[in-house]
Amino acid sequence: MARQDNPMFLRQRLRERLxxxxxxxxxxxxxxxxxxDWSPSKVIRIENGKIAVSVADTRGLVARYGLEAEEAQELVELAKSARRPSWYAAYKEIMTPALxxxxxxxxxxxxxxxxERNVVxxxxxTEEYARALLKGLQDNGDHRTLELRVDLRMQRQRILxxxxxxxxxxxxxxxxxxMIGGEAVMRQQFEALLRMNEKPNVTILYVPFSVGVYPSFRRPYQLFEIEPSGGDLIVYLESPAGETLISERDASPKVVEPTDYLxxxxxxxxSDDSKPITEEALFGTPAVGSANP
Known part of the structure; x- marks a missing residue:
């Protein structure tokens, strides 16, 4: 699914245009x-994305706002598209709401x-690396669940x-x-990292052991810069206790802000602490201060 067809993206466009x-x-x-005759907060929640807007409500709003017929119909069609299932709906049984x-x-x-501090x-x-990793983390021997998780991970990579x-x-x-999955799996994974790093929109760096302590090194995290939505910044944190998503636009009190991670x-x-991924770094002798592979 293209970015412009993602239901979340369509909902963002719809509420901003409304x-x-x-x-x-x-x-x-x-x-x-x-x-x-709505509650006072309904329009606020529609416009800030707290609730989805129905097709019927969209029709009412565009009529009330006096939009021209062509633009009004465009927003109604946008509302319909925003309510269609996403491609990842097929994996719903293995996904938490946060995921x-x-x-x-x-x-x-x-x-x-x-x-990331522990795994790729x-x-x-690669599919082989993902399967070996997820199999090691899986609590039961359910082959179907494992394969769904691997397939979901592979499908996500289309955005690259x-x-x-x-x-x-x-x-x-x-x-x-x-070492995940053995030497052959790791070699394939290293080769994949080098190929990925050649893409014009992908940059991969690593921090050698010799650096020691560096900012926020104890916890893996992902940052998303979202547009539209006025340049919102989201941080995703994962730990044994569960998953956490924090938005920069979230008004609730936060111990940390997404900008702290940014x-x-x-x-x-x-800094000079981060180094580019190279064949020497992956296959050659580790830098001074590194552990043996």
Whole structure:
């Protein structure tokens, strides 16, 4: 599914255009709510993305805002498209709600930044590496569930061919030295990393063991820069306790902000501590201070 066909992206476009239409009509959110006999918060939640807008509500809103017939029909069709199932709906049985949102953000983001300290990022994994990793993490021996998880991971990688988005990866050297699936699997994975790094929209760096401590190195994270939505920044954190998504636009109190992780990522990326992925780094003698492969 192309980025412009993703339901989340379509919902963002729809609510932004509805908000612009309301402002052009010089109506307040309260006035709109009163006209439709809605709760005062419904228009607010539609425009900030807290709830989806139905096709029927879209028809009512465009009529109230006085849009021309062609534009009104365009927004109604947009509302219909936004309610269609995503491609990853087929994997719903193996996805948590947080993972569903994560995959949607991953697909609509203009820029994706990923720091990993233990394993190769999912978007860069070969099928063999992913299968060996997920099999080792799986609590039961359900072959069907394993294959669904592997297939989902492979399908997600289609976004890497979209040059409209940029992808930046920083790996701790432990990612490169940890043996997953055996020597043959690791060789294939290293070759895949070199191929991926040749793409114009993909940058892969690593931080050698010799660097020691560096910003936010204790926890893997992913950052999504989302457009439209006024340049929202989302951070995804995964731990044994569960998954967490934090939006920069979220008004609730947060211990950390997505910008904290963005600053940490940028400091590593721009420093001499991060090194490019090369054949020597992957297949040659590790840098001084590194553990043996």
């Amino acid at each position: 908000k612009k239409a309301r402002e052009t009509a010089q109506m307040t959110q309260i006035e709109v709510a009163r006209y439709f 569903e949102i994560f995959v949607a953000y991953e697909e609509v983001a203009r820029v994706v930044r990923n720091y 990022p999912g978007l860069l994994q 061919v979209d040059n409209e988005a940029e992808f930046f990866f920083i790996l701790d050297e432990a990612v490169l030295r940890r 600053d940490a990522f940028s400091r590593i990326e721009e």
